Amino acid sequence: MLRGRKIASPKFFRRQEKKLKRAQRKLSRCEKGSSNRRKAKLAVAKIHARIADKRRDFIEQETTRIVRESQAVYLEDLNVKGMGSKKGKRAKSVHDRSLGMFARALEAKCARYGRGFAKVDRFFPSTQMCSACGSIEGPKGLEGLRVRSWTCSCGAVHDRDVNAEINIRREGKRLLAAGRAER
Ligand SMILES: [Zn+2]
Structure with missing residues (x-):
C-alpha cells in the first residue's frame, strides 16, 4: 500500500524569517556604536536562537516519528522524500535551510535504530520515469511541477507524485x- 504524506513546513519558520529580515534591516540602519545598535543586535541574536531551538525540536520530533513508522527510509537528495517500506511516507516541504540538517539527523537515527537508509541521487529521474515501463517521458523541470497527472506512451496513467514515490522506493530498495x- 502506497501512501503519501507531507511533513508541513512549520509556518513558524516563515514567520521568524520575516521577523529576522525586519530586525536585520533595522540593525543596518543603526549608527555604529550607538545603544540602539546594541539593542538591534540583541534582537537579531534572539531571533536566530529561537529559530535554532525550534528547528532542533522539529527535526527531533519528525525524525523520531519517521524512524518509528518505517523499516527503511529512502531519501531523495535535496528534495527530502523519505519513504518507509512498510507504511509509505514522504517528508517534503521542510524549510530549505533545515533540509541538510534534517537529512543528516534522519540518517543517523536510522543507523542507531537499525533501519535501512538509502539516498537516491538528485539526478535520478524519479518524476520523469514511468514506473510501469521505465520510459523517461514524464513531466520535467519547473513546468513539470504544474503537471499533476500524465499518461505514458505505454498507456499508464500516473499521478506525478505517486509515480515518483514508486520510483524512489524502488531505487532506494535497490x-x-x-x-x-x-559489505
Ligand atoms: Zn510507461
Missing part, C-alpha cells in the same frame, strides 16, 4: 540491497 551486498 541501493540498499546493493550496499548490503558490498
Whole structure:
C-alpha cells in the first residue's frame, strides 16, 4: 500500500524569517556604536536562537516519528522524500535551510535504530520515469511541477507524485540491497 504524506513546513519558520529580515534591516540602519545598535543586535541574536531551538525540536520530533513508522527510509537528495517500506511516507516541504540538517539527523537515527537508509541521487529521474515501463517521458523541470497527472506512451496513467514515490522506493530498495551486498 502506497501512501503519501507531507511533513508541513512549520509556518513558524516563515514567520521568524520575516521577523529576522525586519530586525536585520533595522540593525543596518543603526549608527555604529550607538545603544540602539546594541539593542538591534540583541534582537537579531534572539531571533536566530529561537529559530535554532525550534528547528532542533522539529527535526527531533519528525525524525523520531519517521524512524518509528518505517523499516527503511529512502531519501531523495535535496528534495527530502523519505519513504518507509512498510507504511509509505514522504517528508517534503521542510524549510530549505533545515533540509541538510534534517537529512543528516534522519540518517543517523536510522543507523542507531537499525533501519535501512538509502539516498537516491538528485539526478535520478524519479518524476520523469514511468514506473510501469521505465520510459523517461514524464513531466520535467519547473513546468513539470504544474503537471499533476500524465499518461505514458505505454498507456499508464500516473499521478506525478505517486509515480515518483514508486520510483524512489524502488531505487532506494535497490541501493540498499546493493550496499548490503558490498559489505
Ligand atoms: Zn510507461
